[in-house]
Amino acid sequence: MRILAALAVAVVARSATAQDTAVRPVTGADSALERRTREVASELRCPVCQGLSIADSPSDLALEMKGLVREQLAAGKSPEEIRAYFIGKYGEWVLLEPKAEGLNLLVYLLPVALVIGGGLFVVRYVRANSAERET
Amino acid sequence: MTRAIGASALYVSLAATVAALFLVTFGARRRKEAWLNAGYAATYLQFGLMTAATFAMIFGLVAHDFSIEYVAQVGSRATPLYYTVISLWGALEGSILFWGWVLALLTALVVFWNRSRAGNLIPYTTATMLGVGIFFQFLLVAPAFPFGAVFPVPPDGPGPNPLLQNHWLMGIHPPLLYLGYVGMTVPFAFAMGAMASGEVGDGSWIRLSRRWTLGAWAFLTAAIIAGMWWSYEVLGWGGYWAWDPVENASFMPWLTATAFLHSVMVQERRGLLKLWNLNLVVATFALTILGTFLTRSGVLSSVHAFTEGLIGYYFLVAIAITLLASFVLVAGNSERLVSFGKLEGVASRGTVFLFNNLLLTAFTFTVLVGTLFPLFAEAIRGEKVSVGEPFFNRMTIPICAALLFLMGVGPALPWKEADRATLRRKLLPPLVGAVAGLLVSVFAGARSPYAVMAFAFAAFAAVANIGEFVEGARARMRMRGESAVDALGNLLATNRRRYGGYVAHLGVVAVAVAITASSTFRAEHEATLKKGESMTVGGLQVRLEEVWGREEPQRSVIGTTVAILRDGREIARLDPRMNFYPTSQQPVPTPAVRSRPSGDIYMNLQAFAQDGTNATLRVIVEPLVPWIWAGGMIICLGALISIAPFRRQAPAVVTEPEPALASPAPVAAT
Numbered sequence: 091m092r093i094l095a096a097l098a099v100a101v102v103a104r105s106a107t108a109q110d111t112a113v114r115p116v117t118g119a120d121s122a123l124e125r126r127t128r129e130v131a132s133e134l135r136c137p138v139c140q141g142l143s144i145a146d147s148p149s150d151l152a153l154e155m156k157g158l159v160r161e162q163l164a165a166g167k168s169p170e171e172i173r174a175y176f177i178g179k180y181g182e183w184v185l186l187e188p189k190a191e192g193l194n195l196l197v198y199l200l201p202v203a204l205v206i207g208g209g210l211f212v213v214r215y216v217r218a219n220s221a222e223r224e225t
Numbered sequence: 226m227t228r229a230i231g232a233s234a235l236y237v238s239l240a241a242t243v244a245a246l247f248l249v250t251f252g253a254r255r256r257k258e259a260w261l262n263a264g265y266a267a268t269y270l271q272f273g274l275m276t277a278a279t280f281a282m283i284f285g286l287v288a289h290d291f292s293i294e295y296v297a298q299v300g301s302r303a304t305p306l307y308y309t310v311i312s313l314w315g316a317l318e319g320s321i322l323f324w325g326w327v328l329a330l331l332t333a334l335v336v337f338w339n340r341s342r343a344g345n346l347i348p349y350t351t352a353t354m355l356g357v358g359i360f361f362q363f364l365l366v367a368p369a370f371p372f373g374a375v376f377p378v379p380p381d382g383p384g385p386n387p388l389l390q391n392h393w394l395m396g397i398h399p400p401l402l403y404l405g406y407v408g409m410t411v412p413f414a415f416a417m418g419a420m421a422s423g424e425v426g427d428g429s430w431i432r433l434s435r436r437w438t439l440g441a442w443a444f445l446t447a448a449i450i451a452g453m454w455w456s457y458e459v460l461g462w463g464g465y466w467a468w469d470p471v472e473n474a475s476f477m478p479w480l481t482a483t484a485f486l487h488s489v490m491v492q493e494r495r496g497l498l499k500l501w502n503l504n505l506v507v508a509t510f511a512l513t514i515l516g517t518f519l520t521r522s523g524v525l526s527s528v529h530a531f532t533e534g535l536i537g538y539y540f541l542v543a544i545a546i547t548l549l550a551s552f553v554l555v556a557g558n559s560e561r562l563v564s565f566g567k568l569e570g571v572a573s574r575g576t577v578f579l580f581n582n583l584l585l586t587a588f589t590f591t592v593l594v595g596t597l598f599p600l601f602a603e604a605i606r607g608e609k610v611s612v613g614e615p616f617f618n619r620m621t622i623p624i625c626a627a628l629l630f631l632m633g634v635g636p637a638l639p640w641k642e643a644d645r646a647t648l649r650r651k652l653l654p655p656l657v658g659a660v661a662g663l664l665v666s667v668f669a670g671a672r673s674p675y676a677v678m679a680f681a682f683a684a685f686a687a688v689a690n691i692g693e694f695v696e697g698a699r700a701r702m703r704m705r706g707e708s709a710v711d712a713l714g715n716l717l718a719t720n721r722r723r724y725g726g727y728v729a730h731l732g733v734v735a736v737a738v739a740i741t742a743s744s745t746f747r748a749e750h751e752a753t754l755k756k757g758e759s760m761t762v763g764g765l766q767v768r769l770e771e772v773w774g775r776e777e778p779q780r781s782v783i784g785t786t787v788a789i790l791r792d793g794r795e796i797a798r799l800d801p802r803m804n805f806y807p808t809s810q811q812p813v814p815t816p817a818v819r820s821r822p823s824g825d826i827y828m829n830l831q832a833f834a835q836d837g838t839n840a841t842l843r844v845i846v847e848p849l850v851p852w853i854w855a856g857g858m859i860i861c862l863g864a865l866i867s868i869a870p871f872r873r874q875a876p877a878v879v880t881e882p883e884p885a886l887a888s889p890a891p892v893a894a895t
Contacts, residue, residue, distance in 0.1 A: 128749075140467070140469050141470070141613050141614070142467055143614065146467070150832075182608060182609070186612075186615050187611075187619070188616065193602060194598075194602070194610065196594075200594050201590055201620055204586070205584075208583045208587060212580060212583050216576050219567055219568050220569075
């Protein structure tokens with residue numbers, strides 16, 4: 091216990107977060123809110139991690155942001171409003187999935203174009219190269 | 226002293242490798258046997274020297290010789306021996322040294338096993354590998370020189386990155402990855418050697434490199450799975466795949482290599498796709514280098530980025546050289562790369578392989594575009610965007626489902642055009658399996674169409690591949706009167722390549738089902754508990770028993786003891802912890818996992834109160850997760866079965882029906 095106390099002094103910052111989360115304990119009763127929080131949080135990027143969502147990340151900042159999402163949902167805000175709030179704060183970068191508009195359409199359409207184009211090519215290739223055709 | 230030995234070994238090795246390259250190339254061109262032999266001797270010599278340099282580094286690490294720059298960077302007296310040894314790959318210079326050593330080893334082995342073969346294919350293959358070796362050894366003497374001197378010699382070092390000394394898997398995942406990555410150099414070298422020697426037309430390079438490709442692929446598979454496992458056990462977020470750039474970097478060459486393993490069968494049997502197969506081999510190699518560039522240059526942030534600025538651009542140059550050389554060689558061989566064969570039918574296995582290749586290529590392309598798009602978007606628009614998990618899941622899950630489907634159709638279809646009766650006999654059981662999979666998953670509570678689709682197609686593939694074993698074994702039992710066990714064993718033994726492939730398919734099914742189940746049916750809950758309080762997750766009661774602290778030589782640990790109860794009876798105790806390393810501000814999460822074949826209970830300590838009265842815990846119940854790791858091992862087992870030397874049984878007296886006879890291709894002994 092003495093060691094724990096000594097260690098704890100060195101990590102006051104973290105324990106402060108623990109107190110914070112202790113103020114708003116999560117109970118089973120609001121599991122619907124929990125589910126919606128998770129849904130929204132899983133699309134927002136944790137700013138201090140390597141591509142993890144704030145729903146997944148165990149970092150302090152992610153826990154804090156997830157708390158914000160929960161609060162705003164509880165206050166009746168829509169997921170769209172919450173996303174806009176975080177975009178305002180961190181930029182579009184905070185969305186783990188880019189909005190399907192403008193330049194971003196490329197990242198969605200290029201793979202689809204390859205599948206369609208490649209598919210047509212393979213169909214033609216199979217027709218042209220099947221032994222049946224020769225007989 | 227150690228430093229001097231290591232440094233001079235590197236310099237002499239580079240000289241030996243350059244000499245070997247010239248001797249082998251000109252020995253082959255001018256048909257001078259003596260030059261060739263000297264070149265091969267120099268190849269062995271550079272392997273010996275790289276070994277000396279690598280062992281000098283390991284010795285320096287273990288002896289805490291802080292006069293060596295790299296040791297001063299990653300070593301510390303308090304680090305346990307195991308983590309001291311594996312910090313060989315804990316930072317940039319050491320990992321390039323290890324890479325260079327593995328490459329030197331593989332080059333020596335390629336020479337050792339193939340040097341007696343006539344013709345110029347082997348000399349030029351060796352020359353290609355030596356060329357790649359020169360690139361890495363150049364990095365080692367210039368931008369990534371690990372044996373720099375430190376003066377005055379510090380009494381101690383900071384130790385490895387905390388994330389890299391927190392779990393034993395760190396000793397497994399990186400060497401497997403290097404063996405897989407570097408291993409992909411071998412088929413690439415054979416392809417280049419075949420083109421340079423003009424022997425590309427007969428496809429002998431494919432037979433000679435088949436085991437190498439499969440072996441590298443198996444290592445890469447194992448490395449990816451071990452990396453997932455590490456991420457799961459160390460990062461504390463309860464997942465195993467985040468579509469992090471470096472995960473993508475290891476996955477892309479795996480996808481193209483998988484495509485290659487399938488499409489070569491079309492070339493071997495029908496003489497088609499010669500050019501395509503070369504492209505796949507070159508792409509696989511280029512993607513391994515691209516992956517190293519992406520993760521080492523720091524252009525994309527990643528868990529693996531060592532944030533060393535300029536070295537990445539050398540890799541960019543290497544990719545350019547690779548692509549240019551391949552292009553020139555392909556252009557010079559265009560006449561030899563014309564395919565004369567024909568597919569045997571539209572509804573045939575060959576067609577399925579073509580679509581398999583289309584999907585795997587599309588998969589690779591999707592991952593590549595998604596990984597690079599943030600760079601592109603920032604360059605064009607000046608604003609950062611993220612392309613993360615939701616994007617990759619949306620785009621790739623349909624491809625995965627289609628691949629699972631083809632994985633069932635391919636083995637079921639014969640090479641020859643299938644008639645209606647065959648189609649019905651072969652595809653009806655898998656279809657029944659798919660319907661069963663669909664019903665079971667819906668009944669179990671899966672609602673997402675993606676998940677239901679994945680379960681259905683996984684069941685389809687499982688039934689189809691198991692069906693091949695059943696059908697083959699039955700035929701043997703009927704024709705030869707063998708017992709069921711003998712029949713199955715002999716089936717595997719006589720056609721290892723084919724049935725090894727089916728074993729690997731079953732491993733993929735296991736991984737697919739486990740990933741889908743663990744993400745669909747997971748239950749999670751996070752709460753701050755006082756000592757003695759509990760929360761309920763997925764029907765389990767989780768009670769915080771104790772919060773404790775402990776000093777260890779290299780770190781401080783804050784942990785909790787947590788009891789898990791089912792129906793009021795304790796079934797397990799876990800101790801999720803946080804490890805504090807002196808070099809890191811952030812603690813390293815150390816989740817605790819209780820693993821059973823049915824699934825895992827995963828627990829991470831998120832935060833704790835200073836006075837030890839409460840702790841915030843995140844508990845996740847994830848079904849079937851261990852089957853991801855097991856599935857990975859099954860895939861590797863399948864590859865091993867296929868690699869094992871081909872042993873012909875006494876010639877069959879009785880002609881067997883189609884399935885056992887339709888061996889994909891004759892297998893040449895290498």
